[in-house]
Amino acid sequence: MEEFEIFAAAPPGLEPMLLPEFRALGYKDARYGPGGVTMVGTWADVWRLNLELRGASRVLARIGTFRASHLNVLAQRAAEFDWNAVLPRGVAVRVEVTCARSKIYHEGAAKERIGKAMAGAGLRMESEAELRLLVRIERNVVTLSLDTSGALLHKRGHKEAVGKAPIRETMAALFLRAMGFDGTQRVMDPMCGSGTFLIEAAEIACGAQAGRSRDFAFQHFVGFDAEAFAEMRRSLGPVTGPPLAFGSDRDAGAIRSASANAARAGVEELCAFSHHAVSDASPPDGPPGIVIVNPPYGGRVGQKKQLFALYGALGKTLTARFGGWKVGIITSEPSLAKATGLKLMQGPKVPHGGLNIWLFQSQL
Known part of the structure; x- marks a missing residue:
């Protein structure tokens, strides 16, 4: 072959x-x-x-x-x-x-x-x-x-702590690309959970191989050349530089998990996490970037009726403080996205965890 x-x-x-x-x-x-x-x-x-x-x-x-x-x-x-x-x-x-x-x-x-x-x-x-x-x-x-992969490829091999309803790393990477992220913009997630979006953004920015920390099924196939594959696999090495991925969450445990996950991935220097509610979120100093957030939605965490206020607070915060930023909101409920009060463009339907979700985008 x-x-x-x-x-x-x-x-x-x-x-x-x-x-x-x-x-x-x-x-x-x-x-x-x-x-x-x-x-x-x-x-x-x-x-x-x-x-x-x-x-x-x-x-x-x-x-x-x-x-x-x-x-x-x-x-x-x-x-x-x-x-x-x-x-x-x-x-x-x-x-x-x-x-x-x-x-x-x-x-x-x-x-x-x-x-x-x-x-x-x-x-x-x-x-x-x-x-x-x-x-x-x-x-x-x-x-x-x-x-040829074995375990699904979202299992990068260095993330241990996850939130209540995490989005897969592979899907986070695709949504980031849909937002136009190319590794140079700053990214913020004001409901970051275990930090999936931000760690993916940091890895993209420093050119890290997605599968550098794991094994694959093809390593058990006839003809696999372990030496050639070892040369192909790159270790990440020290990553330095000012942060470009910023996350916050009202759950202190989530912030600890996100920080630990970033450290295991070797990109902690590119990430900055803080503990506060979404209504207290503010952009870091510097030019506008990308806000991407995967808030709770009715079929996933909590009840939908109780979430309209949360989405409303998110929309008000973004409108008041994030002028010039590009916003992406992932949710299974278009009505919740509408509750932000933002002018949103709805992306294609994407099956996820037994639900259909969409990426809604807005330019502030």
Whole structure:
């Protein structure tokens, strides 16, 4: 397998925000579509994407494709497939099958055939295995994809403390990009919780690799070159400079957590946290930047009726003190966003935690 198709998954509605990350890495032929971004590359590209992409939730390697309109044909084609070109004998693999608009429609039967073929190559199919094979049968075309990431990529490897309803790091990175953040502007979150937006902003500003502190599933694949990967992975090193990411929260425990998370990420010098209510928030000295905030909303924390006052206070504070700043508010309730009194532009719907959320933007 010199080159193959690589797919980086992103939350529906935010796929266009992931594409510029590919462009920045030099992948000019990558294209976005439903669910993520696709390109053609090598295993070295898979390693690099897992390390560098901030907005992708996982990276899939499409290792094989063939036609099969009957279970017997599926069994034959799967038995002919060279599994050991990618997966070493003896490893356990979790197999997940989906069927759509195909003559093969029984996912359990298809999984059984795939499992028998893999057993012939010395592989074990186990429901709780860490390595994962995705089998999609659509219009009688079978696509085999390996999850090269393992744990979802929002798990950066250095964040321990989280708030009551945290937003994932990958989604925070995409929302920051949607706000136009490029690593040079100052960012403020007046309800920062565990500091996700601010730590992502600080890491972007100092060029940190998103996956520098964690391991990946591809490290267990055939052909993985540990020495070459070690050269690709960069340690962050000392980070100095004036803060560019500013956070506050009325919960003192959240501020302690955010500070600890920033320190573990190695970007504490770029972050400044303070303990006070949103009504006491004020901009740092210097030019306007970006305010991005993920306030509580009815289906997530608290009851919606009790939150209108909070959103109203947020809007009044921003209007009174943050002239010239660009504002982004993430919420599942458009009525709560409207309660800020700001002139807001509503972004695309994004599924998150069983809810639909939106990024509302305003220029003050």
